[in-house]
Amino acid sequence: MKTVSLVTLGFLLVGCDHSGGQSKTGNEPQVPADRPQGDRWGKIIPEKAEFHAASDVPQSQIRLTEKWYKVAAGAWGNYGPLEFWIVGKDEAAAEELDKKYCALRKRKDPTISLRHYRNREHNLVSYAKEGNAGLNTRRNEHGQWSGFIITMSAKFPGPGEEDYKPVVLHEYFHVYQHAHIHSRNEGKRESLNQKHPWWGEGGAEYMAQLLYSRQPGVRPGYLGEVMRRKLNSLKDLRDGENIRDIPYGPRGRIAYDLGAWFIAFLVHKTSEEAYLKGFFEDLNARGFEESFRKNFGISSENLLKEFHNSFLKLNLQDKMRIIPGKKNG
Numbered sequence: 001m002k003t004v005s006l007v008t009l010g011f012l013l014v015g016c017d018h019s020g021g022q023s024k025t026g027n028e029p030q031v032p033a034d035r036p037q038g039d040r041w042g043k044i045i046p047e048k049a050e051f052h053a054a055s056d057v058p059q060s061q062i063r064l065t066e067k068w069y070k071v072a073a074g075a076w077g078n079y080g081p082l083e084f085w086i087v088g089k090d091e092a093a094a095e096e097l098d099k100k101y102c103a104l105r106k107r108k109d110p111t112i113s114l115r116h117y118r119n120r121e122h123n124l125v126s127y128a129k130e131g132n133a134g135l136n137t138r139r140n141e142h143g144q145w146s147g148f149i150i151t152m153s154a155k156f157p158g159p160g161e162e163d164y165k166p167v168v169l170h171e172y173f174h175v176y177q178h179a180h181i182h183s184r185n186e187g188k189r190e191s192l193n194q195k196h197p198w199w200g201e202g203g204a205e206y207m208a209q210l211l212y213s214r215q216p217g218v219r220p221g222y223l224g225e226v227m228r229r230k231l232n233s234l235k236d237l238r239d240g241e242n243i244r245d246i247p248y249g250p251r252g253r254i255a256y257d258l259g260a261w262f263i264a265f266l267v268h269k270t271s272e273e274a275y276l277k278g279f280f281e282d283l284n285a286r287g288f289e290e291s292f293r294k295n296f297g298i299s300s301e302n303l304l305k306e307f308h309n310s311f312l313k314l315n316l317q318d319k320m321r322i323i324p325g326k327k328n329g
């Protein structure tokens with residue numbers, strides 16, 4: 001289980017397409033910035049997610065994915081439009097699904113180039129080969145369609161692994177984060193979610209594991225086990241290194257793991273309400289730093305200092321005190 005989790009995270013680093021992965025078709029007419037009238041980005045919507053699966057994906061996996069999407073949307077609100085694309089291990093079946101994917105992209109946004117989609121590097125066949133889960137957020141100044149695309153696969157994690165469930169929640173928390181950033185400008189979107197993984201990945205990982213740990217049937221010690229395992233990354237943090245400075249890439253896992261701890265620390269010091277509601281609601285109008293200060297009463301720099309210089313220096317037992325136990329169930 002431990003090895004599997006580490007492998008999963010390794011693949012997540014590669015597979016989460018946080019750049020947006022948009023097609024830049026060049027001379028298309030520009031859509032007005034931010035949220036024009038009729039654009040429901042960031043609003044809770046009644047439409048449920050769409051599910052598309054390759055022919056070798058069992059119904060049980062589609063139902064499992066749908067179940068955990070519903071848990072996430074029930075807890076954090078139903079944002080979208082959202083599509084799930086699920087592949088199995090059969091590469092030919094994944095290729096068939098990829099054709100459907102390209103056709104649907106073209107139908108939803110006729111301005112995009114189909115050739116770009118067919119030639120893209122990380123397509124559904126690569127998910128069949130390599131496994132992994134990922135979110136692709138589409139919202140930019142060039143395309144007409146804004147929305148979220150989550151890809152799930154048959155391994156790292158597979159539907160038989162417990163990890164599959166919190167990973168669906170993790171990907172959905174990215175939907176929540178990105179739904180709260182209205183701008184279509186890539187630079188602005190990146191600054192509000194932070195370029196490096198400590199904030200966005202830390203938040204998605206901690207909130208996913210926290211929500212999962214509260215579900216009926218999940219063992220009481222679950223969250224403690226998972227968070228304790230993430231502390232293994234402490235040994236890879238260099239002297240005086242700040243998690244904020246670690247980019248996606250080979251050392252990204254340190255920022256995923258300790259970023260999750262940073263969000264646990266932040267929520268412990270303030271509240272889930274301040275993080276989930278306060279911070280995200282103020283983010284567009286005030287920007288990252290001002291929303292941080294307003295809702296948490298401290299600058300991000302100072303809280304990071306406190307996290308590195310005081311909290312991370314505590315012994316294991318004292319660190320574990322901030323991880324909430326299961327109240328019931």
Ligand SMILES: [Zn+2]
Pocket residue numbers: 012016170171174201204
């Ligand atoms: Zn992620």
